[in-house]
Amino acid sequence: MRRLVFACLFGVLTLANVVADDDVRQDLQQWTAFRVSDPIGKVWTFSFQAELRLQDDISDVQQLIVKPYATYEFSKKLDFSFGYKYIARPDGADEQDPWQEIVFPRKYSDLAVSHQIRLEQRIIDDVSGILPRLRYLVHFAAPIGESHKYWASSGAVRFNLTDKGGTAPVGGFEQVRLYGGVGWHVGGKTRIEVGYLYRYERQRTGPDFSDHVIRAQFLINTRGKKVKKPLPTESYK
Numbered sequence: 054m055r056r057l058v059f060a061c062l063f064g065v066l067t068l069a070n071v072v073a074d075d076d077v078r079q080d081l082q083q084w085t086a087f088r089v090s091d092p093i094g095k096v097w098t099f100s101f102q103a104e105l106r107l108q109d110d111i112s113d114v115q116q117l118i119v120k121p122y123a124t125y126e127f128s129k130k131l132d133f134s135f136g137y138k139y140i141a142r143p144d145g146a147d148e149q150d151p152w153q154e155i156v157f158p159r160k161y162s163d164l165a166v167s168h169q170i171r172l173e174q175r176i177i178d179d180v181s182g183i184l185p186r187l188r189y190l191v192h193f194a195a196p197i198g199e200s201h202k203y204w205a206s207s208g209a210v211r212f213n214l215t216d217k218g219g220t221a222p223v224g225g226f227e228q229v230r231l232y233g234g235v236g237w238h239v240g241g242k243t244r245i246e247v248g249y250l251y252r253y254e255r256q257r258t259g260p261d262f263s264d265h266v267i268r269a270q271f272l273i274n275t276r277g278k279k280v281k282k283p284l285p286t287e288s289y290k
Contacts, residue, residue: 076260076261077253077260077261077262077263078259078260078261078262078263079263079264079265080108080109080110080262080263080264080265081110081111081264081265081266081267082106082107082108082111082115082264082265082266082267083106083107083111083266083267083268083269084104084105084106084107084250084266084267084268084269085104085105085268085269085270085271086102086103086104086268086269086270086271087102087103087104087270087271088100088101088102088103088270088271088272088273089101089102089273089275090272090273090274090275091274091275091276092274092275092276095126096125096126096127097123097124097125097126098123098124098126099121099122099123099124100121100122100123100124100136101119101120101121102118102119102120102121102122103117103118103119103120104116104117104118104119104120105117105118106118108264111267114143115142115143115144116140116141116142117140117141118138118139118140118141119138119139120136120137120138120139121136121137122134122135122136122137122152123135123136124156129158130157130158130159131155131156131157132155132156132158133153133154133155133156134153134154134156135151135152135153135154136151136152137149137150137151137152138150138151138152138173146177146178146179146180146220147177147178148175148176148177148178149175149176150173150174150175150176151173151174152171152172152173152174153171153172154169154170154171154172155169155170156168156169156170157169163195163196164193164194164195165193165194165195166191166192166193167190167191167192168189168190168191169188169189169190169191169192170187170188170189171187171188171189171190172185172186172187173185173186173187173188175222177221177222179220180217180219180220180221181217182217184213184215184217184221184222185213185214185215186211186212186213186214186227187211187212187214188209188210188211188212189209189210190207190208190209191207191208191209192205192206192207193205193206193207194206194236197235201237201238202235202236202237202238203235203236203238204233204234204235204236205232205233205234205235205236205246205248206231206232206233206234207230207231207232208229208230208231208232209229209230209231210226210228210229210230211226211227211228211229211230212225212226212227213225213227220257221257222257223255223256223257226255227254227255228252228253228254228255228262229252229253230250230251230252231250231251232248232249232250232251232268233248233249234246234247234248234249234268235247235248236270240277241277242273242274242275242276242277243271243272243273243274243277244270244271244272244273244274245269245270245271245272246268246269246270246272247267247268247269247270248268249265249266249267249268250264250265250266250268251263251264251265251266252264252266
């Protein structure tokens with residue numbers, strides 16, 4: 054199963070490089086995210102995430118993102134999340150994204166799989182009206198031996214559902230992301246995860262983006278507890 058997961062992700066990465074033309078902007082970036090999650094009762098969880106993204110070979114601020122959201126657990130196999138994302142861009146238009154998401158977590162022995170379908174209502178400063186975007190993400194995670202370490206990987210595609218032209222993002226397929234990393238449980242409430250993320254993003258004008266990202270995440274659950282075989286399904290939000 055693990056070999057199949059890595060083979061699928063490698064295949065998507067290869068395809069992304071094939072479809073990209075020669076006029077592509079390459080960049081090394083670093084994204085650092087901090088998230089606190091607070092379960093309320095048995096079915097609700099409230100979270101707040103802040104993320105700083107550096108671009109131009111990790112020399113300049115690209116974005117600062119803040120994202121509060123809530124999750125309702127209908128069952129062990131169905132969650133619903135909704136929230137708000139604000140993106141501040143020092144060199145571009147700021148963006149506000151209310152969003153809703155359905156999550157289908159599954160477990161196959163030691164492998165945890167999460168399918169996530171998200172609908173965003175993007176409000177960009179220099180674009181009139183609302184630009185809806187659909188994202189599908191599949192996330193995999195499994196423990197490494199009997200330690201408190203785990204590996205995690207994910208693949209995601211994003212589609213803009215309208216094309217407003219002008220300065221708006223491209224219509225239809227916009228970007229693909231692939232991620233692979235290793236995480237550690239620190240105590241019972243904190244996880245640290247570090248990995249590599251590849252992003253290919255189509256642009257309306259100028260070269261498309263092909264970014265190589267060093268990604269670090271610091272994740273805190275206020276009601277966390279020690280586990281022998283960590284199987285996180287929500288690492289990539």
